[in-house]
Amino acid sequence: MQSSHQVLHDVFGFDQFRGAQESIVEHVVAGGDALVLMPTGAGKSLCYQIPSLIRRGVGVVVSPLIALMQDQVDALTQLDVKASFLNSSLDAATAQKVTSQLLAGDLDLIYVAPERLMNPGFLSILDRLNEGPGIALFAIDEAHCVSQWGHDFRPEYRQLTVLHERFPAVPRIALTATADAPTRAEIVERLSLESAHQFVSSFDRPNIRYRVLQKQNAKQQLEHFLDAEHPNDSGIIYCLSRRSVEDTAQWLQDRGWDAMPYHAGLSQEVRSANQKRFLREEGVIMVATVAFGMGIDKPNVRFVAHLDLPKSMEGYYQETGRAGRDGLPANAWMVYGLGDVVSLRQMVDSGEASEDRKRVERQKLNALLGFCESTDCRHQGILRYFGEAHPGNCGNCDNCLEPVETWNATHEVQKALSC
Ligand code: ADP
Ligand code: MG
Numbered sequence: 001m002q003s004s005h006q007v008l009h010d011v012f013g014f015d016q017f018r019g020a021q022e023s024i025v026e027h028v029v030a031g032g033d034a035l036v037l038m039p040t041g042a043g044k045s046l047c048y049q050i051p052s053l054i055r056r057g058v059g060v061v062v063s064p065l066i067a068l069m070q071d072q073v074d075a076l077t078q079l080d081v082k083a084s085f086l087n088s089s090l091d092a093a094t095a096q097k098v099t100s101q102l103l104a105g106d107l108d109l110i111y112v113a114p115e116r117l118m119n120p121g122f123l124s125i126l127d128r129l130n131e132g133p134g135i136a137l138f139a140i141d142e143a144h145c146v147s148q149w150g151h152d153f154r155p156e157y158r159q160l161t162v163l164h165e166r167f168p169a170v171p172r173i174a175l176t177a178t179a180d181a182p183t184r185a186e187i188v189e190r191l192s193l194e195s196a197h198q199f200v201s202s203f204d205r206p207n208i209r210y211r212v213l214q215k216q217n218a219k220q221q222l223e224h225f226l227d228a229e230h231p232n233d234s235g236i237i238y239c240l241s242r243r244s245v246e247d248t249a250q251w252l253q254d255r256g257w258d259a260m261p262y263h264a265g266l267s268q269e270v271r272s273a274n275q276k277r278f279l280r281e282e283g284v285i286m287v288a289t290v291a292f293g294m295g296i297d298k299p300n301v302r303f304v305a306h307l308d309l310p311k312s313m314e315g316y317y318q319e320t321g322r323a324g325r326d327g328l329p330a331n332a333w334m335v336y337g338l339g340d341v342v343s344l345r346q347m348v349d350s351g352e353a354s355e356d357r358k359r360v361e362r363q364k365l366n367a368l369l370g371f372c373e374s375t376d377c378r379h380q381g382i383l384r385y386f387g388e389a390h391p392g393n394c395g396n397c398d399n400c401l402e403p404v405e406t407w408n409a410t411h412e413v414q415k416a417l418s419c
Contacts, residue, residue: 004029007050011079018043020199024173025050028137033172033196035143035187039203040177040318041297041325045072048139048173052109053081057134058102059109060126062117063141064154068295069111076109085111086122099125105133114145114156123166135170138163140191144178147186148360152178161192172196178314181387203317203386207324208332210378211398212371215337218307219251225305225333226257226285233302234278237287238319240308240343248307249287262288293319299326306334311344312364313371313385336372341365375399 004025008014017025020036021043027034028051038044052059063069069085076083084098084107101107103125116122129135140146146157164172174191176183188194213221222237239245242263252259260274278286279298286292290310304323310316316334324330348361371381378397383390394400 002054004050004054007053008046011053011081012046012050013079017046019201021046024199027197027199028171028173029054031171033193034174035184035193035196035198036173036175037184037199038175038177038201039205040321042177042201044141044175044177047175048137048141049076049081049109051171051173052136052139055136057136058105058107058129059136059139060117061109061111061139061141062114062157062160063111064114064145064152064157065142065294066113069113071295072111081109082107083109083111086116087111087113088116103128103132114154114160118156118159118162123162126167130167130170135167138167138170138172140172140174143174143176143187143191144183146190147178147183148357153357158190161190164192177318180314180385184387202383203388204379204383204390205321205324206379206394206396207327208320208330209396210320210332210382211334212378213333213335213398215307215335215340218335219248221335222248222305222307223252223255225331229331230303232283234282234298235285235301235303235305236293236319236322237285237305237307238310239287239289240340242289244307245287245289252285252287257285258283259285259287262286262292264289264291290315290319293322296322297325298322300328301325301330302328303331303333305331306336309334309336309340309344309372310368311361313368313382314364316368316371317382317386334372341369375404 004022008017019038019042024034024036024047028048036044036047048059048061066087066089069087073083073085084101086095086098090098102110112122126135140160142152145152145154146160147153163170172191172193174187174193174196176187188196215221237248239248242265245261245263249259249261260277262271262274274286275292275296278284279296301323304320306316306319310319320332323332344365345362348358348365351358353361367385371385374381377390377392377394377400379394380390380392
């Protein structure tokens, strides 16, 4: 049997495992179940890709992100790993071809959308696979999708326990970057992972400097920040609406900044052209809605600016987390005002979601507000939300660098929330 180091080196071209990767790989190779909590960009994929290559049979990866499956499979194919995917984007003939390869034992990894997995036809294919070439493991990526409390609930994820009932001998590895305690508990319960080993990495991003400012004239504040700290850097500016994305990108362009818009209302061509420029060139600013960023792996994003409040701490953490993946100093800079709170609150209230879901969304927004108003260490505040301890006094956030007298906004916020 190949060692995990050999595979890391020979197939993926890396010299060293990062953080807990090695222990996770060893645990799964040995047939254990695992729940992996690691921040985005930390390297969760290798934790199931390497065991899939080492163990007999095919690694079956459940992923909700159809748009990213092609990218993942292309990247693996370039490394000579035999990978393919099955989802609704394939025509019947192609799906048939992939299925034949799978049953012939010609694949190391197969990515599948959760709805496909639950389809009785596919379950019987898995039966045949299990009796033939074998199933190396089940990887459940983005496992927080199983949780109502998570920010990305996918009902099909609830049925994934079928895999365990049908193939009890196949190890399972569930992975997520959403680490708050209620989500974690729900993942364990819903996926029957009570006996899985939990690998919990720190979610701290010590190189990110967090700052939260009162919104006055957002654009001017932004330009002041860019002029002073990022005259030539790559960065992302998040806005709530498509209109404010367009408006801010235009405003920056008019003032000589290399800024581009990105939102779901732009054509596919424009979006992918802008994304390519951002990834390949340096010093480009992407002004975007939250539609931008999933699966973006650019190490030297030097700043993430929020001109509007995100919807939750998870959103804030995920979006700001795109800064400084290379470990070098980076800024997470945000302006927020009570107007943001009111409009987000209205969006929740007037949405289509169930009352239960709306309650969750209001709680999440309130948690984020509490964070914004807090005068405590920001690194500590973020980690506390995710259930992790941090000693505070990070020396790398606004509150630690310039302690302010407690600003009592509670009354104002209460007023805004009650209207
Ligand atoms: P996640 O799923 O946790 O967000 P990925 O698995 O997509 O993260 O990995 C993020 C990036 O880190 C990828 O570009 C990957 O190649 C890289 N990476 C992962 N593990 C290592 C390692 N041990 N050494 C170097 N680069 C790594
Ligand atoms: Mg991932």
